[in-house]
Amino acid sequence: MKKFLNTADSFLADSLAGLGAAHPALRVDIENRVVTRSEGVADGRVALVSGGGSGHEPLHAGFVGDGMLAAACPGEIFTSPVPDQMLAAAAAVDTGAGVVFVVKNYTGDVMNFDMAADLAGDDGIRVETVLVDDDVAVQDSTFTAGRRGTGATLLVEKIAGAAAERGDGLGVVADIGRRVNAASRSFAVALTASTTPGADRPGFDLPEDEIEVGVGIHGEPGRSREKMRPADEIVADMMAAILADHRDLGSGSDAIVLVNGMGATPLSELYLVYGRVAAILADHGVTIARNLVGDYVTSLDMAGCSITVCKAEESFVHLWDAPVRTPSLRWGI
Amino acid sequence: MKKFLNTADSFLADSLAGLGAAHPALRVDIENRVVTRSEGVADGRVALVSGGGSGHEPLHAGFVGDGMLAAACPGEIFTSPVPDQMLAAAAAVDTGAGVVFVVKNYTGDVMNFDMAADLAGDDGIRVETVLVDDDVAVQDSTFTAGRRGTGATLLVEKIAGAAAERGDGLGVVADIGRRVNAASRSFAVALTASTTPGADRPGFDLPEDEIEVGVGIHGEPGRSREKMRPADEIVADMMAAILADHRDLGSGSDAIVLVNGMGATPLSELYLVYGRVAAILADHGVTIARNLVGDYVTSLDMAGCSITVCKAEESFVHLWDAPVRTPSLRWGI
């Protein structure tokens, strides 16, 4: 798979250099792999810090800015960042009001962020962690790694970020983030596998007439392999998985919906998917209060999409609408 | 190539239905293939109408909204729309102040928009046409079809759209659009070909170690086929073609730069490309006043990117910064 890169080893640094060049509002520390706001966080505000493996752009660095993240820690491709990064980020952005770590539920991410939280605590930084685990393709049980964090991460970062921006305290911001996560369910399907820069082939082989159903965002195979079929049928299956798990999303509920491209799917196809999602939710009596359609939580050059449905409390919608100014999400400002 | 679609024939209508469902601020007339603003155009304002083949999303329908287009006419995939569409759009949005057609320079687009302009004139609608032809990969001569319109279309639509929004007259808006086009140069490279919905194979075959250089946005082959090489070399060649043609872009110039993904290229790669573009322009003494990095003028599921450099008059930057609220470009509002 051809890619715009110089060497696989320099890919991340080269890409971060371009990110910094493109966005003067970001401070990109390439050496330490920490992206912060150039203007810092307003006095007394809680700071949201997120991070995870790279390869999911614009997540997370593309969401650093007013009304959303205070800092992002990009790890190697598909590899969680290291505690040093999160500690440096927390130290850089803490105003004294405390730091919220937004962590996608993967063994590596959780362990590295936990270590960072311990170290930050040693340094007198108050840390709360919001764990995102919205992916219903994964069986949730105390005997497993639990659900993965996927599309809901964006919703948590936007909504909790708006709460932090308006001055909510550490506990409140973290609580809002956890409620958004608890109210969200996601499901993803891949039409093609992704290829890591430097790898000689995609993460898995997928014939022209098959799809991977229930994939995550790391190029890993999904829950099952199925025959390719019309979009409406695929979307119906995805929504069935989400709705089966989302017991309290019923007639009269409001929702925030994200139809997310995995990186190589044209926007025209994502809109087609959204149309079907909207029709299915309408059939269930659910009103879509807000939506996003586009590439937000990607998996390099994978063709595919994920659907996230968040049962929206009124306060979520209010915080969703609050101004946000980041490279990849912006409105009201 | 797998796609989220039901049937090739219903693809466009299904996708437009989703667009309309996602964006209440748009009025999507699926039958007549015209997308307008739900709230219409403010009294006495000039209305920008654009259109072209579909497959370039978010261009153009994704740029309908306050401060940018009044209407878009999506044609079939890679096929210019028909005069009926443009006429219906012009009739729907004209406030009496006149309509500017933004037309990418392709034989089909030009002929269909010309016919529509004649018909609109017959109906008493004043029409000015801004022809976009920024692609330096194509030899410009009176004996050929001339340069193609590509990435600069976005710049023309944003900047002329802002002029229309602030109340400039028909001639002035058209003149600003033409000046933006005249100040812009683009060049594109494809790493993979795109596949039209319903087609059984990509527009061209490209081996794993070759790239198409100087491609347009319709999945057609480019000016030459070359060996794959490091990104910095590819970008250097692209910028050399742009700078060789862009004689009055010199030391001390300001520029608006677009690094545009063709649909299947990860944002991380586009930032990597942008970093190199910025370095080359800095070497030339050119200051990048504003930039955009992302998928704006795409070619379905093609992997590749285009670079557009517009020599920016101060007024362009001012109009660029004006508020815009569309599905795919939004700031200040």
Next chain:
Amino acid sequence: MDIKTARAWVRAIAASVEAGKDRLTRLDSAIGDADHGNNLHRGFTAVDAALATHPAATPGDVLVTTGSTLISKVGGASGPLYGSLFRAAGKRLTQSAPTPADLADALDAGLAAVRKLGSAQVGDKTMVDALTPALEALRAAAESGADLPAAAHAAAKAAADGAASTIPLQARKGRASYLGQRSQGHEDPGAASTAMIFTALAEAAG
């Protein structure tokens, strides 16, 4: 050419476009954007429907309806070009039972419209490279007293030769021109569809 023949001609074009759709698109994929077959198929399907719902009174009406429908439904370069060809020809074809010479006059008017719109010359590697010799052959046959079947046959042969003649050329008009020298060695899709249009005329004429 009576009205039955005119309608048979248009139906025959629709049938051969349907059968040759993939070939036309393949030609367009080599040096264009891979839609010519789909474009014409969409167009002539709409023409069939238009003629079914709004029956034309004269051969000229058939061609005007054909041209107007192509303009409204095809888009791209071929929509306005073929649309204008048939529309202009139909407007000129005022006779209720036009002779081969009348038809040649009418189609010449159509070609003039195509050239006015696209300003292509013979040798630019476009439909004009097939249209021009086809109409020359049609006129020559008409002037030598040939009947419609014979004249149409001559035109079809000339159109096919004209289409083949585009293979070695470098395109100077349309999308293929973007390829520069790489356009050489491929038949122009619009010239190929023009050849199909005259083959259909020969079929319809008997």
Next chain:
Amino acid sequence: MDIKTARAWVRAIAASVEAGKDRLTRLDSAIGDADHGNNLHRGFTAVDAALATHPAATPGDVLVTTGSTLISKVGGASGPLYGSLFRAAGKRLTQSAPTPADLADALDAGLAAVRKLGSAQVGDKTMVDALTPALEALRAAAESGADLPAAAHAAAKAAADGAASTIPLQARKGRASYLGQRSQGHEDPGAASTAMIFTALAEAAG
């Protein structure tokens, strides 16, 4: 285990990770995210550099530096896990010339740290499936009076068997667990790298 052996062990791990990088990544691509080889290669390259610039004074120091460096440089699941394994083992290894039994004690402390962090049991298809039998074999050999080469050899064999034992298992921890039944039939990459770590110990011990 003297300091020379400790350093040789870490260098041997680095060398075998470099040689086996693609194999580890291939294993991880079947049931994970195709980065395990790269992760460990990045980590042990950094460990080599750290030990070159900050020479350790005792075998325990070597392991602590190794562990801290892995935590700072690897990320993912394996970074904290292997990092904690070596760090905790190094902290326990206070002797200047540890016996095989001392080493077994130290590595047991490391395994405890791994289990605390990841809460994996034997049979969950993780590195614990190779670590646990390796340390049992090491302790048994040490208790029966074996010297380091012999004890390390026994541990390496047990680790390799433990890695192989993961093949039929369904994963319950880590990324492979997302695959459910589809994780069966593949060797766990972390168990495979654990086997490499003990083979390296046997090499370094002589």
